[in-house]
Amino acid sequence: xxxxxxxxxxxxxxxxxxxxxxxxxxxxxxxxxxxxxxxxxxxxxxxxxxxxxxxxxxxxxxxxxxxxxxxxxxxxxxxxxxxxxxxxxxxxxxxxxxxxxxxxx
Amino acid sequence: xxxxxxxxxxxxxxxxxxxxxxxxxxxxxxxxxxxxxxxxxxxxxxxxxxxxxxxxxxxxxxxxxxxxxxxxxxxxxxxxxxxxxxxxxxxxxxxxxxxxxxxxxxxxxxxxxxxxxxxxxxxxxxxxxxxxxxxxxxxxxxxxxxxxxxxxxxxxxxxxxxxxxxxxxxxxxxxxxxxxxxxxxxxxxxxxxxxxxxxxxxxxxxxxxxxxxxxxxxxxxxxxxxxxxxxxxxxxxxxxxxxxxxxxxxxxxxxxxxxxxxxxxxxxxxxxxxxxxxxxxxxxxxxxxxxxxxxxxxxxxxxxxxxxxxxxxxxxxxxxxxxxxxxxxxxxxxxxxxxxxxxxxxxxxxxxxxxxxxxxxxxxxxxxxxxxxxxxxxxxxxxxxxxxxxxxxxxxxxxxxxxxxxxxxxxxxxxxxxxxxxxxxxxxxxxxxxxxxxxxxxxxxxxxxxxxxxx
Numbered sequence: 001x002x003x004x005x006x007x008x009x010x011x012x013x014x015x016x017x018x019x020x021x022x023x024x025x026x027x028x029x030x031x032x033x034x035x036x037x038x039x040x041x042x043x044x045x046x047x048x049x050x051x052x053x054x055x056x057x058x059x060x061x062x063x064x065x066x067x068x069x070x071x072x073x074x075x076x077x078x079x080x081x082x083x084x085x086x087x088x089x090x091x092x093x094x095x096x097x098x099x100x101x102x103x104x105x
Numbered sequence: 106x107x108x109x110x111x112x113x114x115x116x117x118x119x120x121x122x123x124x125x126x127x128x129x130x131x132x133x134x135x136x137x138x139x140x141x142x143x144x145x146x147x148x149x150x151x152x153x154x155x156x157x158x159x160x161x162x163x164x165x166x167x168x169x170x171x172x173x174x175x176x177x178x179x180x181x182x183x184x185x186x187x188x189x190x191x192x193x194x195x196x197x198x199x200x201x202x203x204x205x206x207x208x209x210x211x212x213x214x215x216x217x218x219x220x221x222x223x224x225x226x227x228x229x230x231x232x233x234x235x236x237x238x239x240x241x242x243x244x245x246x247x248x249x250x251x252x253x254x255x256x257x258x259x260x261x262x263x264x265x266x267x268x269x270x271x272x273x274x275x276x277x278x279x280x281x282x283x284x285x286x287x288x289x290x291x292x293x294x295x296x297x298x299x300x301x302x303x304x305x306x307x308x309x310x311x312x313x314x315x316x317x318x319x320x321x322x323x324x325x326x327x328x329x330x331x332x333x334x335x336x337x338x339x340x341x342x343x344x345x346x347x348x349x350x351x352x353x354x355x356x357x358x359x360x361x362x363x364x365x366x367x368x369x370x371x372x373x374x375x376x377x378x379x380x381x382x383x384x385x386x387x388x389x390x391x392x393x394x395x396x397x398x399x400x401x402x403x404x405x406x407x408x409x410x411x412x413x414x415x416x417x418x419x420x421x422x423x424x425x426x427x428x429x430x431x432x433x434x435x436x437x438x439x440x441x442x443x444x445x446x447x448x449x450x451x452x453x454x455x456x457x458x459x460x461x462x463x464x465x466x467x468x469x470x471x472x473x474x475x476x477x478x479x480x481x482x483x484x485x486x487x488x489x490x491x492x493x494x495x496x497x498x499x500x501x502x503x504x505x506x507x508x509x510x511x512x513x514x515x516x517x518x519x520x521x522x523x524x525x526x527x528x529x530x531x532x533x534x535x536x537x538x539x540x541x542x543x544x545x546x547x548x549x550x551x552x553x554x555x556x557x558x559x560x
Contacts (some may be wrong), residue, residue, distance in 0.1 A: 062287035103280030104325035104527040
């Protein structure tokens with residue numbers, strides 16, 4: 001099983017870099033994942049999205065519809081892509097500790 | 106990754122992934138021996154499979170009919186050649202001439218490499234069955250792909266995407282691992298949107314007992330295709346239906362049908378009837394999903410554990426009936442853009458939906474343009490049978506598999522692409538960008554819902 005190293009600890013991830021156990025998420029894990037998602041520096045704008053997704057995921061057990069993410073954060077989809085070049089599901093939700101989406105995506 | 110001796114393959118499920126499907130993989134050194142037993146079983150059980158093994162005369166009519174071959178020019182993607190990957194083994198072990206003359210009659214020993222070849226090419230076939238339409242013998246090569254995938258599953262060789270999707274189904278009753286809380290929150294959000302757009306609110310009844318209609322949406326609609334859910338809600342509200350959505354079986358697709366044709370496929374069917382009975386449904390109405398509709402319409406009675414007498418219809422058949430009887434007032438000018446229809450393979454080559462889709466789109470859109478060819482001759486979107494893989498090698502193939510489709514869409518000059526199937530939609534979302542098509546993507550009930558005239 002692949003892993004990433006965060007503060008000297010090995011965190012298990014799948015082949016695509018999603019953490020295996022969403023409950024162990026910490027902001028440090030998001031920071032460690034950022035370069036893999038073509039993000040050099042996590043700004044306040046990134047954190048606004050990540051924290052929103054994290055809260056939503058903890059409350060509802062899924063990631064929100066992209067349209068809802070945009071509405072609730074006030075960011076356009078274009079802006080989300082600027083912040084997370086690999087996209088909302090593969091970039092933003094991954095950094096928020098959600099598992100890789102399955103099904104018809 | 107992942108290439109096996111130059112062949113692009115999907116990422117394979119791990120032993121841990123397979124455990125969630127209650128599957129213990131066959132050890133590698135025993136694969137050949139076990140696969141032969143499974144092949145023997147397949148030929149004894151499935152007449153359609155034997156027909157494909159015995160009847161092909163290699164006329165080649167299927168070659169240019171296949172979007173996968175046209176897009177890649179890989180000879181193994183010619184439908185008859187893809188079937189030959191099993192046929193040569195069948196010939197070697199189950200025919201007299203093959204046993205006696207071996208390679209002279211095109212028979213070949215089964216080896217681990219051949220099994221890897223199966224894994225590569227049976228997951229490059231999208232099970233669209235266009236080759237079956239053109240075959241002068243009526244050979245349905247999809248049956249070979251299905252047999253191949255079934256054997257691969259039993260060996261423990263499953264694409265990670267299919268395995269994790271199947272596991273999500275077993276666990277949560279849908280492919281995307283949607284939770285009841287997540288379903289309710291998403292639907293409330295969509296009710297808010299409808300209120301903003303229509304000026305009145307339409308609620309989505311969830312897990313409501315004593316409902317006449319149980320509506321089964323695709324789980325992907327909750328993530329990617331909100332307009333499809335809204336369209337369905339508008340339609341049900343318009344006709345005054347007593348309807349509901351269940352949080353325990355929220356899935357119009359059936360990935361089990363695409364890889365195991367056993368446990369996962371059955372789980373969905375049994376959950377469906379359990380929910381229909383629990384909620385007192387008198388009718389089940391299916392949402393927009395191609396393979397899932399075929400899996401239910403054509404297979405439910407062999408997959409359900411009990412006989413069932415609750416009628417099942419498709420929302421597009423249902424809505425078309427209302428249009429034909431003049432019971433829906435639709436204003437085409439609410440969909441003024443030039444619009445074309447992508448016929449989902451399973452609707453037109455398996456489920457007889459061709460004409461009803463046209464009844465709906467012509468009644469709802471001002472400028473409908475047929476793409477050519479269409480109906481049962483239509484080409485697959487290139488993502489059929491859930492080959493929505495995102496690793497670079499397989500993704501590259503998805504682009505090649507949709508070259509013909511892109512050409513068809515472009516030729517219509519349409520600005521709106523209607524593709525009433527979740528796999529098609531999931532394939533088109535990125536392919537519209539890859540092929541620079543510049544079209545907006547909708548389902549069909551989306552457009553019907555938008556055209557409704559509310560008095």
